[in-house]
Amino acid sequence: MKQQARGSFALAVGSMMPVLIATQPAQAQTSAITGIEIIETLTGAEVFLQTTTTQALEISTTQSGNTLITEITNAQLRLPEGQPLQQTSFSNTIESVEVFQATENSVQIQITGMNALPEISTDLTIDGLFLRAQGSEPNRVTDDGTETLELVVTATRTPEDPEDISRSVTIITRDQIVTQAALNQNLGDILGQLVPGFGPTSDRAFTAASLRGRTASILVDGVPLNVNNRDFDRELKTIAPNAIERIEVVRGPSALYGGEATGGIINIITRRAGEERLVTQVELGVDAALGNFEGESFGNFLRYGLSGQENNVDYLVDLSRTSSGAIFDAEGNRIPVIQGNDESETFNILGKVGIALGEQQRLQFSANHYNSKRTTDVISDPIVDAIPGVQKAQALEVGELQFPAGGGPQTDRNTVFNVSYNHADLWGSNVSAQVYYRDNLSRTDPRDRRPRPFGIFQGELNSENWGGRLGVQTPLTPKLSLLWGQTTIKKPPQIHLIFLTPMHLMLAMAKLMYSLNNAL
Structure with a gap:
């Protein structure tokens, strides 16, 4: 204006x-x-x-x-x-x-x-x-019963109001996630609908999500999902949307959480129990492709949630199962998808227990396990390449795929254990500590690269790491504070490249080891 x-x-x-x-x-x-x-x-x-x-x-x-x-x-x-x-x-x-x-x-x-x-x-x-x-921001209730504004915690590792952050910030609320997840359980697609400047992945490995064209550091409750070397760029496929309370997106390069943050930070915050003594929730859902109602496209969703608070202890358990059907176009033709979410079965279990150790202290234990496995009996028919003119891909049914030792169907599995502690006033400083363990397995679908090198190819990333973080915010003046501490991460990821012969029977494996020795 x-x-x-x-x-x-x-x-x-x-x-x-x-x-x-x-x-x-x-x-x-x-x-x-x-x-x-x-x-x-x-x-x-x-x-x-x-x-x-x-x-x-x-x-x-x-x-x-x-x-x-x-x-x-x-x-x-x-x-x-x-x-x-x-x-x-x-x-x-x-x-x-x-x-x-x-x-x-x-x-x-x-x-x-x-x-x-x-x-x-x-x-x-x-x-x-x-x-x-x-307008007024949604209120949050702290352990001592006081209300405070919803804060962004990723920009400087300390809670800040979005108005005080010099960079562009987007906060995705629980209501927005629920609305989008009713149509699509893919977290990358949900962010693509709600976050300006976000580029979702293309449903295949080695195509990272981006913020303003650059890679982002992706966290779950402060636990980094990036492995800081060659990963499969599937970090957003390691947690179900129903386990998420809100998502904080801060654009712009940052080194606060290590590498992979040239585009910004995406911090996924899992759900937490409210003030009610006991709350249970059950959700059921069914979906199908508009172009096909014969059964192959039908999917279903089931979720059960339990949460409550008793004295100084709050707890939450959230379980979900999603079964996705095949994908069809508007004419009712099957679409062969590479590294997609179709024909997959996904389980997610989130558990969280918090203990208020007085008005200024809180101890929290959380665990989240995500397991998604895709089993499909179709590939893209190679005969399309021999047809003149522009042709759309055609699905070719090949039956159940057989994998040699070391291989398997497309899989995304992620397990995170997280223990965090916060003291709001320890000798005048705000102290936060965190210890976590993460075990991640990502396996691509098999790809026929013939007559190119490697023949039939499949990749697998197995990353197991643990880390810790200590942050101390010490006020120096009413408007100036010092943030100091230590971050450590251990255990390198392992990347396996699996090469299959054209006969699908013999196996040759080459293993590449990457070591991550420097702390974030």
């Missing part, structure tokens, strides 16, 4: 009673609103109404629930399209912004907060009315 000369008054609305914002002397003329511009901001929205004159406007504001109603008298909507403008699901803090003709000579602006009544300020400019709306 272009810069405009602003008037001399602005009033924030926070009272429970109607407030008269400004009153101008009554004029015989009526101001026409000829343009409306609504811009989303990090904490709310900005609304600009372009008018023929601002001298005739009389503005008052009332409230109803989480909605602020700003009424402009002596005004009429005369928009080029002839329609009022409304935007819904506007941001994390503003649910909707609506502008409409309330009476013959009055216009209303209704702004509804997502979590609470928003605050507004208004300015009269030379050519219109400028209004800012600021």
